[in-house]
Amino acid sequence: xxxxxxxxxxxxxxxxxxxxxxxxxxxxxxxxxxxxxxxxxxxxxxxxxxxxxxxxxxxxxxxxxxxxxxxxxxxxxxxxxxxxxxxxxxxxxxxxxxxxxxxxxxxxxxxxxxxxxxxxxxxxxxxxxxxxxxxxxxxxxxxxxxxxxxxxxxxxxxxxxxxxxxxxxxxxxxxxxxxxxxxxxxxxxxxxxxxxxxxxxxxxxxxxxxxxxxxxxxxxxxxxxxxxxxxxxxxxxxxxxxxxxxxxxxxxxxxxxxxxxxxxxx
Amino acid sequence: xxxxxxxxxxxxxxxxxxxxxxxxxxxxxxxxxxxxxxxxxxxxxxxxxxxxxxxxxxxxxxxxxxxxxxxxxxxxxxxxxxxxxxxxxxxxxxxxxxxxxxxxxxxxxxxxxxxxxxxxxxxxxxxxxxxxxxxxxxxxxxxxxxxxxxxxxxxxxxxxxxxxxxxxxxxxxxxxxxxxxxxxxxxxxxxxxxxxxxxxxxxxxxxxxxxxxxxxxxxxxxxxxxxxxxxxxxxxxxxxxxxxxxxxxxxxxxxxxxxxxxxxxxxxxxxxxxxxxxxxxxxxxxxxxxxxxxxxxxxxxxxxxxxxxxxxxxxxxxxxxxxxxxxxxxxxxxxxxxxxxxxxxxxxxxxxxxxxxxxxxxxxxxxxxxxxxxxxxxxxxxxxxxxxxxxxxxxxxxxxxxxxxxxxxxxxxxxxxxxxxxxx
Numbered sequence: 001x002x003x004x005x006x007x008x009x010x011x012x013x014x015x016x017x018x019x020x021x022x023x024x025x026x027x028x029x030x031x032x033x034x035x036x037x038x039x040x041x042x043x044x045x046x047x048x049x050x051x052x053x054x055x056x057x058x059x060x061x062x063x064x065x066x067x068x069x070x071x072x073x074x075x076x077x078x079x080x081x082x083x084x085x086x087x088x089x090x091x092x093x094x095x096x097x098x099x100x101x102x103x104x105x106x107x108x109x110x111x112x113x114x115x116x117x118x119x120x121x122x123x124x125x126x127x128x129x130x131x132x133x134x135x136x137x138x139x140x141x142x143x144x145x146x147x148x149x150x151x152x153x154x155x156x157x158x159x160x161x162x163x164x165x166x167x168x169x170x171x172x173x174x175x176x177x178x179x180x181x182x183x184x185x186x187x188x189x190x191x192x193x194x195x196x197x198x199x200x201x202x203x204x205x206x207x208x209x210x211x212x213x214x215x216x217x218x219x220x221x222x223x224x225x226x227x228x229x230x231x232x233x234x235x236x237x238x239x240x241x242x243x244x245x246x247x248x249x250x251x252x253x254x255x256x257x258x259x260x261x262x263x264x265x266x
Numbered sequence: 267x268x269x270x271x272x273x274x275x276x277x278x279x280x281x282x283x284x285x286x287x288x289x290x291x292x293x294x295x296x297x298x299x300x301x302x303x304x305x306x307x308x309x310x311x312x313x314x315x316x317x318x319x320x321x322x323x324x325x326x327x328x329x330x331x332x333x334x335x336x337x338x339x340x341x342x343x344x345x346x347x348x349x350x351x352x353x354x355x356x357x358x359x360x361x362x363x364x365x366x367x368x369x370x371x372x373x374x375x376x377x378x379x380x381x382x383x384x385x386x387x388x389x390x391x392x393x394x395x396x397x398x399x400x401x402x403x404x405x406x407x408x409x410x411x412x413x414x415x416x417x418x419x420x421x422x423x424x425x426x427x428x429x430x431x432x433x434x435x436x437x438x439x440x441x442x443x444x445x446x447x448x449x450x451x452x453x454x455x456x457x458x459x460x461x462x463x464x465x466x467x468x469x470x471x472x473x474x475x476x477x478x479x480x481x482x483x484x485x486x487x488x489x490x491x492x493x494x495x496x497x498x499x500x501x502x503x504x505x506x507x508x509x510x511x512x513x514x515x516x517x518x519x520x521x522x523x524x525x526x527x528x529x530x531x532x533x534x535x536x537x538x539x540x541x542x543x544x545x546x547x548x549x550x551x552x553x554x555x556x557x558x559x560x561x562x563x564x565x566x567x568x569x570x571x572x573x574x575x576x577x578x579x580x581x582x583x584x585x586x587x588x589x590x591x592x593x594x595x596x597x598x599x600x601x602x603x604x605x606x607x608x609x610x611x612x613x614x615x616x617x618x619x620x621x622x623x624x625x626x627x628x629x630x631x632x633x634x635x636x637x638x639x640x641x642x643x644x645x646x647x648x649x650x651x652x653x654x655x656x657x658x659x660x661x662x663x664x665x666x667x668x669x670x671x672x673x674x675x676x677x678x679x680x681x682x683x684x685x686x687x688x689x690x
Binding site: 067068070071074140141142143144147170173174177178181182183184185186188189192193 | 289406407410412413414415418442552553554555557558559560564567568571572
């Protein structure tokens with residue numbers, strides 16, 4: 001695997017600076033992180049870099065030293081056009097795009113807005129649809145006592161216990177916690193208070209081969225949503241991940257990497 | 267010095283096991299398990315009675331506020347309460363302090379501009395226009411505002427309201443959050459270009475800085491007493507100095523829980539259950555409803571993560587005597603109370619004291635007794651503070667000069683304190 005590189009791109013009339021972590025070799029794969037920022041997903045991204053060149057951009061507002069970029073994009077139209085600009089700047093032409101949770105919806109919206117801009121689409125427990133009988137849990141207001149059991153199939157696993165950890169050093173602790181909270185704030189801007197902004201009206205536009213991966217114990221977005229996404233995206237295949245909650249790429253990384261690798265190689 | 271009576275309008279009769287039964291005083295408690303609409307009707311009426319009682323007793327202002335979906339206080343529309351207070355106090359030298367309607371969660375915000383203008387007209391120019399950003403649980407949960415947009419919405423909305431109040435021509439507003447093609451407000455406030463603007467802030471966010479830049483009055487609505495507010499007010503005064511503002515104490519309003527009785531011992535005993543009810547049940551607010559990602563700007567978030575003095579305190583572990591000792595609640599004889607209040611007034615340089623004389627489960631009779639004792643034996647000793655040197659620029663003009671009483675004057679001043687009687 002080639003060593004990781006961080007490229008910093010100043011786009012959007014100079015108002016947004018985005019750090020893109022680039023690693024690996026092989027066909028390009030853009031990875032769009034979920035509400036908690038890129039930090040928790042780095043180990044998973046490194047695994048994906050085994051067979052792809054992975055481009056992992058940080059969501060606008062979450063790159064170091066550019067927190068105010070959160071105010072430079074206001075609507076989903078802004079957001080999707082911004083990512084088109086980012087793909088252009090990275091000289092990516094119809095890359096595979098994978099996304100988790102909020103990042104999954106973002107990937108799907110990009111694929112719906114500009115169908116030819118996405119070669120393959122992999123969605124891991126994406127938000128974006130709504131069923132009245134299965135309301136999506138608001139992940140930004142989880143009680144501290146129960147948040148682990150909302151996010152993980154096994155709240156007592158090591159990965160669940162360490163998800164909310166911060167480094168012991170005071171300055172690093174503040175930085176890590178602030179990033180963790182601010183990432184939710186920046187992504188939450190586009191889905192608060194309910195993560196349904198009309199994707200169902202646009203989903204028919206997606207032409208990229210699509211894989212939908214879902215933790216079978218997801219208590220943020222019930223696994224029944226995997227079927228809903230498959231109904232909305234023509235030809236989409238569903239792969240359920242056993243023993244995983246809303247973050248299967250952290251809880252069952254082997255299974256998720258295997259599912260994605262097979263799909264991306266196909 | 268101006269002294270106003272503040273009221274939260276809480277649910278006064280929560281079950282004894284409220285805290286073990288629910289996880290929060292906000293959002294979660296199911297109405298039909300906990301509350302009773304008949305009782306709540308009584309509470310709204312009692313709240314108005316208590317505020318009007320304070321108005322007659324000689325307070326300088328009466329304060330309302332807006333909160334949603336909780337047991338702690340639910341004047342869901344403070345303008346409704348303000349309308350009753352404005353009408354019923356006509357002819358009295360008392361400000362209607364709306365502290366107030368939450369701009370970010372009202373669309374379009376010109377609705378609030380209209381309601382406040384109505385209140386100013388009804389009261390004959392006695393409105394103080396308060397504009398809170400709203401608690402996170404109010405604005406972003408109850409009212410669905412995007413957390414990271416709460417403050418920018420607030421600022422845009424306030425700019426729109428101020429323009430709408432005084433613009434001579436019909437204008438178009440093409441903002442980020444609000445677009446209105448033709449704004450021509452009816453009515454306009456009597457106070458031009460606008461009534462005094464007060465802005466509440468917790469002390470963590472950038473609100474204090476914003477207030478200084480715009481020359482409004484900063485209201486620190488803390489429940490932890492003047493004794494614990496020095497860091498916040500010092501920061502505020504520091505901003506003021508650095509931005510070329512003077513040290514006029516009327517730039518600052520401060521809320522304080524107060525309970526007066528004949529003796530210290532009697533006061534400590536009388537108010538204990540209500541102080542504990544307030545801090546244990548009504549302020550029972552878990553972190554996930556207080557600290558929603560985006561409600562604090564990044565800089566304030568970092569500051570709070572570095573040091574949040576309140577995070578170390580769990581009110582559930584404290585008893586009434588702790589609340590007294592720590593100064594969260596000022597209780598005692600009139601002498602004790604006025605000494606403690608004067609210390610706080612001088613220490614923080616506050617020009618407006620907002621006395622929370624009803625707190626917790628307090629029944630009306632005790633609240634009225636508290637008001638009586640405060641008005642008779644405390645207020646007169648505070649009222650002269652600052653006035654020899656400073657003018658209150660954040661107070662309705664018509665209430666400043668006895669030679670220009672508000673229109674429709676005529677009612678007597680029964681129950682007025684010596685200081686108020688002398689001033690009128």
